[in-house]
Amino acid sequence: MYTTVLGVLLGVLLIGLSVLIRRDHVTPHSGVMILAQLTAAAFGTGWPYYATSLVITLVRGLAANTSFGGLPVLMSLLAQDNRLPHLFALRAERPVHRYGVVFLALLSLLLLIAVNADTQRLIPLFAIGVFVGFTISQLGLVRHWMTRRPEGWVPRVLVNATGAVLSGVAGAVLLATKFLAGAWFVVVMLPLLMLLFARIQRYYTEVGTELALGRTPRPPTRVPSLVIVPLGRVDAVAERAVAAALSLGDAVVVVAVFSDRTGAEAMRAAWDQWSPTGVRLDIVDSPHHSLVHPVVSYVERACRGGRQVAVLVPQVEPRHRRYRILQNQRGILLATVLSSRTDAVVCLLPYRLGL
Incomplete structure (x- = not known):
């Protein structure tokens, strides 16, 4: 009924406009x-x-x-x-x-x-x-x-x-x-x-077809896991990241990338003083002053061992948006590259500041 009324109304309007156009001799301008x-x-x-x-x-x-x-x-x-x-x-x-x-x-x-x-x-x-x-x-x-x-x-x-x-x-x-x-x-x-x-x-x-949608998958099996945490110094962010990594995987490795010996030695000394139980520190040399590529290469080698590898990337986040531009975005960049180039599970761990 509604469609019929609408059609009749539109027809009457169209005919009425045509009559008025002919009566008033309206032409396009x-x-x-x-x-x-x-x-x-x-x-x-x-x-x-x-x-x-x-x-x-x-x-x-x-x-x-x-x-x-x-x-x-x-x-x-x-x-x-x-x-x-x-x-x-x-x-x-x-x-x-x-x-x-x-x-x-x-x-x-x-x-x-x-x-x-x-x-x-x-x-x-x-x-x-x-x-x-x-x-x-x-x-x-x-x-x-x-x-x-x-x-x-x-x-x-x-x-x-x-x-x-x-x-x-x-x-x-x-x-x-x-x-x-x-x-x-x-x-x-x-x-x-x-x-x-x-x-x-x-x-x-x-x-x-490739994801086997609509079919029941095989029962999951547990495999040994390794959690890699990229860090640059020993601080409160490192404490939280390592604690989270220990609760997630069987083994935890902290990877630190340095382009100079002084920074590497300072990181080693701070690590030995902190000495978290069951966590190994691997220092990777980066002669080209690059952070992302050495970590990616390290994760790629770790993925070849048959273990489930996860990378926990800490990221400092101020409470106020106006301060976020002051923080570097290397963590987000590293997580993006790792997700696209490796088979590791990549997690961003936010450390929220009070500022």
Whole structure:
């Protein structure tokens, strides 16, 4: 019932606008919308004209917002069907598909730049896209009714088939008449999008096969573990990191990287004075003044021993965000490189300051 009333209302509005355009002899002019000319013909150019134009602007804004409300949801459904990256299926704390919204905003920006902000050049894309969508949806309903065959399905098939034919013909006419005006873009993009969906779905299918999704895995077995803690000095951060490492693994090794002998000797002396039980200190020489690569190489060698290796990276974090820029980010950089280049379990251990 709602759909019928909406269709009748839209039909009456369209016929009414056509009658008014013919009565007032309204023709397209550059920089002046048809609706603005109709409003001026009906109310003049006084305050009713501006009030009506403001309402039309608000309605058009709401109409533009429907794309940001609908397309991210559609992209989420495609992501759930493994035809788009699963990132688009994620929601923020509010029930909004923010990645889809951001993607649509960037795509809209690129389209505006491509047409030099001349929205008239986008009308063929919009019109053909609408008729293509209508045709596909009507054909989908025809298939639905013919597959389910509920009571009274024949008249529904006829209605949807008629709609598919009409919208398909209208889309074909627009495509033929506006091909050089930008409609060619739809002809190129539709096959590319279908190819993209197929490739993404194939990737997720292969990933599911490799991860043995849907099958019960073998019982887990315990293997010896080694926890590696990169440190540069003996302090409160080292105390907490070593204590956490001792509670996580069978063996704990602290790795310290130095490029000069003085720093290495100072670290060794401080370590011998602290002397934590059951923890070994390995000092790695770094002639190129690099911290990340020596630690990565050390972890790679440790992973070859058949043990489960974990790397516990301490990271100092001030309480206030304004102070975080004053702390170095070597821990985050080291964790990122280790995650991408080794098979070790990489953990960031935050040490929160009171500042």
